[in-house]
Amino acid sequence: MDAFCGKGEYDDGGIGSPIETFNSIQSIISSNLYLTNPTKINHIVNDINKDNIENVRNYIDSHGGVSGWNYKAYNHDFEDFKTFLLDLVNSQSANSRTLIFLDPYGYKNIDKSTIVDLTKNGRTEIVLWLPIANMKRFIDKSKQSDEAAFLPLKHFLDAFFPNQLGEVYSKMDVFEFINKIKDKLKINNLYATSYYIERDSANFIVYSLLLLIILDMKKY
Numbered sequence: 001m002d003a004f005c006g007k008g009e010y011d012d013g014g015i016g017s018p019i020e021t022f023n024s025i026q027s028i029i030s031s032n033l034y035l036t037n038p039t040k041i042n043h044i045v046n047d048i049n050k051d052n053i054e055n056v057r058n059y060i061d062s063h064g065g066v067s068g069w070n071y072k073a074y075n076h077d078f079e080d081f082k083t084f085l086l087d088l089v090n091s092q093s094a095n096s097r098t099l100i101f102l103d104p105y106g107y108k109n110i111d112k113s114t115i116v117d118l119t120k121n122g123r124t125e126i127v128l129w130l131p132i133a134n135m136k137r138f139i140d141k142s143k144q145s146d147e148a149a150f151l152p153l154k155h156f157l158d159a160f161f162p163n164q165l166g167e168v169y170s171k172m173d174v175f176e177f178i179n180k181i182k183d184k185l186k187i188n189n190l191y192a193t194s195y196y197i198e199r200d201s202a203n204f205i206v207y208s209l210l211l212l213i214i215l216d217m218k219k220y
């Protein structure tokens with residue numbers, strides 16, 4: 001389930017998450033392991049931009065198409081898509097598993113309660129990318145300012161650190177910030193871990209955070 005799937009193939013030929021997933025499913029479906037132990041696979045993508053959804057579909061159609069699994073594409077704002085997503089994960093059978101990939105630009109659409117709700121059933125894992133360096137840079141400003149531009153960060157921080165905003169400040173080490181968010185996600189027996197990518201952009205380094213959240217570690 002790729003909720004912010006993007007355009008699939010980029011102008012420089014690079015491929016994005018829906019195509020990586022398509023390629024993975026194609027190779028899984030044709031593997032011996034799958035042939036002896038088949039399971040139903042649903043690949044669901046969503047993006048607010050209709051052209052992106054069409055690009056992904058065109059790529060898939062011109063690379064063998066969908067054969068042996070289900071593919072569905074949606075063109076919704078994530079805000080409206082959340083309810084559908086919740087219904088979907090909660091209506092699945094007890095032995096099904098869902099992997100949700102959240103790769104938005106920014107963090108405006110990501111709130112802690114959505115993550116909690118989506119993972120409540122114990123069968124959903126979430127991979128979430130956050131632009132951690134940007135967030136960290138504006139922490140202090142967001143705490144002091146009422147400007148609309150800082151509201152998303154303010155909401156994000158309020159949800160993770162209610163009445164404890166003193167815990168986070170812009171000058172703290174980026175890894176400390178990552179660890180603090182990660183710790184706050186260890187709720188309801190959630191297991192959370194983080195990875196980062198480091199991009200050298202002119203004279204500063206941009207870190208991103210990947211949170212992998214798995215419920216009920218006993219099963220793994």
Ligand SMILES: C[S@@+](CC[C@H](N)C(=O)[O-])C[C@H]1O[C@@H](n2cnc3c(N)ncnc32)[C@H](O)[C@@H]1O
Pocket residue numbers: 003004005006007008015016017018046047048049052076077078079103104105109
């Ligand atoms: C960082 S890109 C995704 C990149 C993609 N995962 C990849 O690997 O190529 C974020 C995508 O989110 C989409 N998007 C932005 N706001 C959205 C929203 N409110 N709801 C759904 N999609 C949104 C954008 O159109 C964009 O394609």
